[in-house]
Amino acid sequence: MQKSLRPVLLLIFFLVVGLATFVFAQEARLLSMLPEGSSSDYYHTLIGIITGEWQGYGQLFTTLQGQWFWKAFLIIITAVPGIFLLHYLIVGAKHFDHDGDQVFFFPRYTRVVHFFAAVSFSLLALTGLMMVLGAYLGGGALIRFARYVHIGAAMVFVLPAVLMLLMWFKDMLPQLHDISWMFMLGGYLSKEKKPVPAGKYNAGQKMYFWLATVGGVVMAYTGYIIWGMGTTNLDTVILYTIIHNVLGMVTLAFYFTHVYMVAFAIAGALDSMKTGYKCKEEVDILHSRYKY
Amino acid sequence: MRIEEEDMATVKFLCDVERCIDCGGCVVACKEGHHVPVGVNRRRVITLKQGEPGEKSISVSCMHCADAPCIAVCPVDAIYQRTDGIVLVSKKTCIGCGYCFMACPFGAPQFPAGNVFGARGAMDKCTFCAGGPEENFSAEEKKLYGQNRIAEGKVPLCSGMCATKALLAGDADVVADVYRERVFKRGSGVNAWGWSRAYQK
Numbered sequence: 072m073q074k075s076l077r078p079v080l081l082l083i084f085f086l087v088v089g090l091a092t093f094v095f096a097q098e099a100r101l102l103s104m105l106p107e108g109s110s111s112d113y114y115h116t117l118i119g120i121i122t123g124e125w126q127g128y129g130q131l132f133t134t135l136q137g138q139w140f141w142k143a144f145l146i147i148i149t150a151v152p153g154i155f156l157l158h159y160l161i162v163g164a165k166h167f168d169h170d171g172d173q174v175f176f177f178p179r180y181t182r183v184v185h186f187f188a189a190v191s192f193s194l195l196a197l198t199g200l201m202m203v204l205g206a207y208l209g210g211g212a213l214i215r216f217a218r219y220v221h222i223g224a225a226m227v228f229v230l231p232a233v234l235m236l237l238m239w240f241k242d243m244l245p246q247l248h249d250i251s252w253m254f255m256l257g258g259y260l261s262k263e264k265k266p267v268p269a270g271k272y273n274a275g276q277k278m279y280f281w282l283a284t285v286g287g288v289v290m291a292y293t294g295y296i297i298w299g300m301g302t303t304n305l306d307t308v309i310l311y312t313i314i315h316n317v318l319g320m321v322t323l324a325f326y327f328t329h330v331y332m333v334a335f336a337i338a339g340a341l342d343s344m345k346t347g348y349k350c351k352e353e354v355d356i357l358h359s360r361y362k363y
Numbered sequence: 364m365r366i367e368e369e370d371m372a373t374v375k376f377l378c379d380v381e382r383c384i385d386c387g388g389c390v391v392a393c394k395e396g397h398h399v400p401v402g403v404n405r406r407r408v409i410t411l412k413q414g415e416p417g418e419k420s421i422s423v424s425c426m427h428c429a430d431a432p433c434i435a436v437c438p439v440d441a442i443y444q445r446t447d448g449i450v451l452v453s454k455k456t457c458i459g460c461g462y463c464f465m466a467c468p469f470g471a472p473q474f475p476a477g478n479v480f481g482a483r484g485a486m487d488k489c490t491f492c493a494g495g496p497e498e499n500f501s502a503e504e505k506k507l508y509g510q511n512r513i514a515e516g517k518v519p520l521c522s523g524m525c526a527t528k529a530l531l532a533g534d535a536d537v538v539a540d541v542y543r544e545r546v547f548k549r550g551s552g553v554n555a556w557g558w559s560r561a562y563q564k
Contacts, residue, residue, distance in 0.1 A: 137435030210439025
């Protein structure tokens with residue numbers, strides 16, 4: 072039976088190859104006939120007029136927003152808290168003597184500014200995430216509301232961000248000992264109470280500070296352009312959207328870190344932002360270079 | 364002949380640039396037929412090399428791309444593609460973020476003004492006259508998306524209205540055949556009858 076099939080198969084093979092060659096030849100002939108000023112040329116010029124050089128930012132944005140941004144955000148909101156959970160279970164929280172001497176750390180003005188920044192920033196992070204992962208929440212009225220809250224919170228956040236930049240500018244300038252702080256990850260990998268090289272603020276707090284204030288200004292400006300679009304060149308809007316998303320990811324990771332530190336890693340740390348007092352032992356260990 | 368969604372291949376728009384005379388009939392037909400609000404243009408005619416030899420006009424709207432970038436970037440999955448290739452938006456799901464406008468190579472997505480802090484409203488674009496996700500011929504569909512001529516078995520308003528039959532719409536194979544026949548008869552680009560042939564430019 073196989074023998075009788077062979078000539079048929081051979082014939083089919085030759086037919087297919089012949090047809091393919093013919094089609095390719097036809098297509099090549101047609102393509103060579105297409106002169107300059109063909110419809111595709113017009114479309115190319117046209118797209119240049121409507122949306123700029125789409126192949127550049129348009130393609131990049133489509134790939135990033137379509138495939139990478141939501142995945143990156145998803146990883147950040149699962150991996151970062153996951154790592155902290157492991158840290159909490161393995162290393163655990165640092166406990167300091169809260170009944171001993173207290174050091175006055177945060178004046179009332181600082182605490183009020185920080186409070187407004189904390190509330191508005193938390194809203195920004197939450198509503199931003201809701202938008203990025205809006206497909207899982209079904210979109211519609213809920214996510215539209217999140218957008219309105221996002222811009223409202225952004226307007227509120229700008230003021231405390233500027234005030235924080237002014238009041239903490241000097242304390243937050245990088246110093247040499249910050250490098251050694253980073254190499255030992257602030258001493259958070261062990262429960263040992265060994266003085267850590269840090270002034271009033273440690274290197275982690277400094278990084279978060281610069282991200283939230285200077286980065287916040289960048290986020291506010293790019294966000295303002297994305298919100299309005301209007302007369303801004305579309306390539307610029309696309310670029311700003313990419314910056315807004317990427318900077319958002321980094322800031323979000325630091326936000327989680329900040330929340331974990333005050334709420335879990337250092338027992339009772341949240342109280343210092345409410346009362347203004349830190350216990351002396353904590354300051355001596357975690358901010359060993361701070362002269363109070 | 365009634366066109367059913369199932370037995371139709373893929374739909375396409377094709378604007379024959381040798382025929383388009385920038386009359387704006389397609390734009391008016393679309394705007395009037397669907398009661399599109401002021402400031403929103405589902406279709407427009409763009410003229411290249413205006414006033415110079417080789418002037419050409421093209422009518423553009425949503426191209427209903429095979430691999431639509433707008434669908435890829437939409438954060439709330441408000442945009443979807445029917446089996447016949449028509450790309451539609453659910454205005455009830457859309458949050459007006461504008462990402463589709465950033466991703467679209469043709470500038471098709473349009474945004475009416477919203478009501479909070481000058482926010483954009485839900486995205487509006489060419490529906491290929493196929494309405495939206497609401498029930499066919501419902502008042503809701505008509506209000507949000509305009510007429511549903513595809514469900515009636517008619518071609519989109521713009522191409523039906525086109526005086527020179529420059530704007531072709533429908534089954535991709537049929538559209539391609541019509542266009543190919545035209546090109547074989549009269550050539551295209553600089554080989555087409557017109558300025559270049561007349562003045563040897």
